[in-house]
Amino acid sequence: MTERGAGDERGVGDERGVGDERGAGDERGVGDERGAALAKIAALVGVAALVGCAAPAAPTAPPRVQAPSAARPAASPAAPPVEGAGPAGDGEVDEEEARLTKEEVARVLARVAKARGLPVLRDVRSQVLGRGEILQRVRAHVEREIPEGVLDHQREALAALELIPADYDFAGGMYRLLEGRIAGFYEPEDQTMYLVDDLSETEADETLAHELVHALQDQSFSLGKLLRFKAGDSDRLAATHALVEGEAMSAMFDVLVGSAFQMDEATLRKLVAMSTALSSVGDTPLVLQESLGAPYTDGFSFVQGLRRQGGWAAVDAAWRALPETTEQLLHPDKLAAREPAVEVAIPTAAALGPGFRVVFEDVMGEQALRIAFAAYAHRDAAISAAAGWGGDRFAVLQRDDAQDPARREFALAWRLRFDSAADAAEAGKVIERRFGKACQRRPALGPIAWTARGSDMAIVAGPYARRGGGEASAAGTCAGAKTWLAEVMKAGAGAGAQAIGRKK
Numbered sequence: 001m002t003e004r005g006a007g008d009e010r011g012v013g014d015e016r017g018v019g020d021e022r023g024a025g026d027e028r029g030v031g032d033e034r035g036a037a038l039a040k041i042a043a044l045v046g047v048a049a050l051v052g053c054a055a056p057a058a059p060t061a062p063p064r065v066q067a068p069s070a071a072r073p074a075a076s077p078a079a080p081p082v083e084g085a086g087p088a089g090d091g092e093v094d095e096e097e098a099r100l101t102k103e104e105v106a107r108v109l110a111r112v113a114k115a116r117g118l119p120v121l122r123d124v125r126s127q128v129l130g131r132g133e134i135l136q137r138v139r140a141h142v143e144r145e146i147p148e149g150v151l152d153h154q155r156e157a158l159a160a161l162e163l164i165p166a167d168y169d170f171a172g173g174m175y176r177l178l179e180g181r182i183a184g185f186y187e188p189e190d191q192t193m194y195l196v197d198d199l200s201e202t203e204a205d206e207t208l209a210h211e212l213v214h215a216l217q218d219q220s221f222s223l224g225k226l227l228r229f230k231a232g233d234s235d236r237l238a239a240t241h242a243l244v245e246g247e248a249m250s251a252m253f254d255v256l257v258g259s260a261f262q263m264d265e266a267t268l269r270k271l272v273a274m275s276t277a278l279s280s281v282g283d284t285p286l287v288l289q290e291s292l293g294a295p296y297t298d299g300f301s302f303v304q305g306l307r308r309q310g311g312w313a314a315v316d317a318a319w320r321a322l323p324e325t326t327e328q329l330l331h332p333d334k335l336a337a338r339e340p341a342v343e344v345a346i347p348t349a350a351a352l353g354p355g356f357r358v359v360f361e362d363v364m365g366e367q368a369l370r371i372a373f374a375a376y377a378h379r380d381a382a383i384s385a386a387a388g389w390g391g392d393r394f395a396v397l398q399r400d401d402a403q404d405p406a407r408r409e410f411a412l413a414w415r416l417r418f419d420s421a422a423d424a425a426e427a428g429k430v431i432e433r434r435f436g437k438a439c440q441r442r443p444a445l446g447p448i449a450w451t452a453r454g455s456d457m458a459i460v461a462g463p464y465a466r467r468g469g470g471e472a473s474a475a476g477t478c479a480g481a482k483t484w485l486a487e488v489m490k491a492g493a494g495a496g497a498q499a500i501g502r503k504k
Contacts, residue, residue: 102126105193105208112212116251117312121219124212125192134182134196139175141187145229152469153360153396159445159472160396160412160461162434163287163375166444166472177284177292183207186214188224209255213248221319235341235365238295239323242367246299247315250307265301272297290371298367302329326367327389341365342391347413348491351484352463352476355399356411364392364414373427376434385430388423390455392416397463404467409475411446411462413484415492418455428452431459439478446474447481451489458488 105126113120129137142151155170164170184195184207193211195204217223226240249268253260272293302323306314321338328335346361364372366389373382394414401407418424431450439449446464450457463476 105212108208109212109215112209112251112255113216115254116213116216116247117316118216118220120216122191124215125190126195127192128195128197131179131182131196131198134185134194135175135179137187137194138178138182138185141189147229147231150229150231150360153398156396156410157360157394157412158285158287160410160448160464161372161414161459162445162448163372164285165283166464167470168283168285173284173288177288184211186211186218188218188222188227191215191218206252206256209252210248213251214244217244217247226322231360232362235325235363235368236322238365238367239326239329242295242299242302242326242329243318243323244299245295246301246303249296249300250303260300260304260307265297265304268300269293269297285375287371287375290374291368294367294371298326298329302332305332326365330366330370331387342417344391344393344415344417345492346393347395347415347458347488349395349397349411349413349484349487351480351487352397352399352411356397356409356463357399358395359398360396361393364394364416365389369416373430377430381430385423385427388418388420388426390417390419390423399463401465406468407465408467409463409465411464411476411484412460413488414459415488416457416459417492418457421454424452424455424457427457431457439481441474441476441478443474444472446476447478449478449481449485451485453489456489456492458485458492460485460488 102123105124109120109124151171155164155168158164158170159166159168164173182196183199183203184193186193193208193215195207195211199207214223223244227237227244230237250260253263257263273289276289276293302318303315306318310317323329323335324338325341327341328339341363344363346358349356349358366386369389369392370382370386373385376382377385392415394412397411397413399409401409416424416427418427428450435448435450439447441447442464444464446462448459448461450459452458460481464472465475466472
């Protein structure tokens with residue numbers, strides 16, 4: 001642990017620290033404050049999406065990634081684990097070295113609570129750890145919270161749709177992104193805030209303010225329960241995750257620069273995208289980069305929109321009636337109408353033959369569909385095409401090889417329903433741009449085929465085989481894919497009926 005941790009003599013809570021009296025409108029003027037805000041934001045956004053409020057936990061429906069939520073980036077490279085650093089409360093961390101006292105945390109917590117308008121119901125425990133120890137805790141959290149095999153099945157869904165390379169190490173890629181960038185996180189399970197011990201003064205201020213917002217959220221709204229991983233529920237979880245992060249960003253900016261309204265949503269989105277791209281490992285797929293920033297940028301836009309309408313009281317109301325889909329998060333009118341998603345049945349796979357079983361199924365949702373489409377087309381086209389989303393469900397299927405236990409076959413089926421035939425046609429143009437009109441047989445990932453009829457769409461990919469989780473090789477034909485595609489479309493025809501109260 002370094003000699004200077006968050007909260008030392010130059011750190012959090014001093015006369016230049018978080019939430020001081022030098023807010024917007026002082027002698028330097030709003031323009032200067034906005035410039036300072038931009039500088040701070042550019043420094044803090046980094047990879048701000050991989051870890052922080054360690055409640056939910058896993059990558060959700062592809063291509064969204066959701067490890068423990070709310071990361072604060074750190075500019076310094078990864079450091080080795082600190083000897084003697086242990087779990088909160090075990091007394092092994094030297095308080096003198098940590099330099100993050102209860103009084104300092106309490107002082108900043110009071111400022112954050114005043115800015116956000118949430119009560120402080122209890123003290124917030126804190127611990128300063130070495131970077132390696134922080135990463136170990138994140139890994140342990142994911143292993144504890146996410147059922148075995150989920151990350152592997154997520155990988156197959158992303159690979160089948162060509163959103164990551166066929167041989168990309170999905171879980172390893174997430175941790176490579178995180179290593180060296182994480183600055184802290186709040187863990188609802190033990191109600192403790194963890195900070196890295198090598199943060200600069202500015203990073204410590206930003207991290208502390210952001211994570212203390214999460215602590216207040218947990219005290220009032222029980223984040224652990226709201227963000228707990230639940231199979232097949234990723235779109236709802238993503239909407240809640242965005243509210244959590246968007247609120248933390250908005251309140252943090254209020255504390256640090258006087259007002260979150262000094263930062264417009266479009267500028268924040270560009271800064272997040274730029275910083276994430278610059279901080280990413282060279283082989284990081286674009287879809288993963290986009291997924292990291294989405295909870296922050298989409299969440300910030302959502303919260304700012306609520307605050308414009310009714311201040312923090314409107315945000316409080318959103319906590320009482322959470323958005324049920326990312327469609328509601330992205331479209332205020334659909335939230336106001338509580339427009340439901342169309343229920344779509346899990347795709348079937350009888351055409352693949354005996355032995356195939358569903359090992360993972362989930363809902364993509366509009367936010368993740370937008371991110372996926374952005375890997376196939378320009379962002380503006382992706383946003384427009386995804387906006388017609390009405391409902392969807394995908395399934396990853398697996399067949400074991402009785403003769404070779406190390407060999408497994410995988411396939412993916414994805415059923416979508418759009419708001420209209422025109423919306424489905426627009427989405428079809430994006431799919432066609434990437435995969436063409438006819439079935440393609442890919443050397444590694446096998447066939448991929450799609451079709452659209454009216455407002456319905458279906459995509460099937462695979463089968464393909466892996467031995468020991470290694471390289472993929474095609475194991476299916478286009479003839480088989482076409483038969484399977486017809487089955488998926490027919491089976492979903494009745495399940496895609498118009499949801500009550502949904503606009504056409």
